[in-house]
Amino acid sequence: MKFFQLLFFLCLAFNWLFSQNTTNNIKLLVPKDSISFYSFNKEGITEYTILESKKLSKTSLRYTGSFPEELKNADLRSLSFLFSKDGGVYFLYPGGGILFKYFNGVFERIDESFAYRNQFSGHFFEYKNELYLLGGYGYWASNSLLTKFNFELKNWEFIPTSGQVPANGINSGSFVLDENTLSVFDFNQRIDDLDVINNSLYSLNLEEMVWERKGLLNTVLFEGNKNVFEIEIPFKNSLFQKNLNSNDLRITTPKENQIKFFNAERLHNINELAIIVGNYVVYPVLSADREYETLTVKNLNENIVFQREEFLSNDFNLFKNYFVYVGVFCGFLILITFLKFKKERFVFFLSENSLSGLNKTILIDKDEKFVLDLIVNTTEKRVDNSFILNYFKNSKLSNDASVKRKNKVIEELNRKALENFEIVLIIKRSSKIDSRQVVYCLNPKIEI
Amino acid sequence: MSESFFFYISFFVVTLIVSFYFNGYINKLFIGNKLTDPVNERSSHRYPATRSGGISIFFTICLACAFGVSTGQLTIPLYALLSVFFLTLTGFADDLIDVRYREKLFLQLFAAVLMFQSGYSIDSFHGVFNVYELPYWLEVASSVFVFVVVVNALNLIDGLDGMASFISMKFFLVTGGIILVSKTEWFLFFPIIISALLGFLWFNFNRNKKVFLGDTGSLFLGSIMAFLLFYILDSESSLVTDSLISRPLLAVLLLLYPLIDTLRAFIIRAYNNKSPFVADRVHLHHRLADKGYPHWKASVLTFSLSTFILIANFFLFSIIGLLGCVALTTVLLVIFYFIFFK
16 A cells, blocks of 8 residues: 555656646747746746756746726736737737737736727737737627727827738638738638628738739638637747647648648647747646646657648649639530541532532532543542543634633632532642642542 | 449439430420520531530539538538529529620629629639739739629630530549548538539530530529639638649639630730620631531640640649749640641
């Protein structure tokens, strides 16, 4: 029995060592840089540094001055936050408007505005030392508003944007800021009082404040429920997303038009309060008796297993495959059309004074009959000009007149055939033996 | 993939058979009732031919779509359907009892307004002339204008055997790819309409049982094309081609030949102080026919050239941009004109 008691306490100690537990009221984790992060609560702040051994060193201090009244009854975890390049941490009240800053031990409200309540679930971000809030919902409508905090006026101002603005609002979206481009995707828009998923990828150029629709999102983003990946954490120039109830994890990089899917079995207990610090994922885990929280630090690379990669924008594979089939179809269509007309043969019947075929008959005179007979009775359906000309030669006529007579007969025959059968009967070509000589051939599509 | 592929293929094959049957049967009915197309100086045919193609395609598509909807794999927007039906009936009336042009235009405007109710419209210029979202009045005006232009443009190019079918097929094949990705519930319509057109094409190319689209067919197909253009140009729709090509450019390229030919014909008629709506032989395809191209060759050539321009723009848009593509298209059109049409 004593052995088991000893083993139990050893396990507790082991667990404490490896899970880096800290106790007492961990409220809100905010990443600071690639190795350290803050933990805020209403009394003070603890700064943690991840050591190479994955252990945490911590420094705690109490706020100097009073903690803001507005937050005394609020849940810190409902605030949007960001660690600014000026070294401070900014906290935005839900819905926009009220802004707090933590710097050098002082946690204070810095705005002179009010709770706007029209940008719930908007995206709070920093670009070139300015704070912005994009989109969100409020007062029964979604919006695509972009507001910026004016540090001089201590108030928020509207920033106009142009281009292909998502006109029906951006609500509960996914956002990735990379250099001067904010990619926005997987968000809801409000149409006819209904939340409808917008399946496009948008980007906002923060230099020119111009929106651009980059294309259609891959349908894998909409498999099942929209909220399949509830945990969303900015991760370098990507977005880390994890499903709460399964091991599915994906990292989306809009700049590379890429979504990587991973199995994250070892991150099974990760929750919505997780942050990423460098390559480590840090998250609080509530103890079994729900009395205290423990911080867990895990190396991301060692705890996720790559599964597959997909395009973020455009289901190109489907689109490309479709056009392969379309290309084959068009090829066949043109080929079959070509073959149909190439192989088309028209049968005509020649009598003493008529030519019949295609449900029609035309009258022909004896000269025309002779020309046709002459051509038809040759094996190659081809007669030299001189043979035909001999027939038309007449001692009373000049040579030129005979040629004209011959040409007139052939032209008249062709005219009648074209008019009635829509086909030319006799074709004039140059001789294969002597290109200066002319031969008359029967149209290869005709059998007489 | 394979399951849905065979589903689409089976619809394609069955519709093709139905289209063959309807085209043959309705052609016989028309001939039996002496409803043959009169032969005049503008006609390119010398045999009795009927304008039964449009109504055959219409019946074929109605039947196939009814089955498609019953499988739950196809949805059809109600107002678009009403508009298409309305215009098809207008075309049918025109085939039987020549409707005057002004009356036809009025009916087309009414159909355009019906189509506008479908929820898809041209509400943005997508950056052309740096214009994006349009005010409501301009949205209505541009949608109605495009509808009327598209419907009439297809009607006007229906002058050679196979021409309207090939141009329509190009349109439906490309838009089918877009719809497959972004609006899958409409996709089944595309194998249906392609096979219906193929069945018609067989008879259209046939010497002894020649069948024409007629106004029924051209207005029917034109109104469907106009609806799909509305979808493509609607800012709320998401297209797989957005990262490949500008939407307005795509819309123009899809109907390049009908638009260019109509514009050219109107300019020539206006220059000659003639009514732009008068029927004559100034169309580009008439030039091809007059140069000795058989109808099928002229149709295949036009289809191939316009497809080539579309593909070139698809590949080069990301490199040369919108203005570059417009310039490229203009240059290609001029080159092709001098090689084939001059």
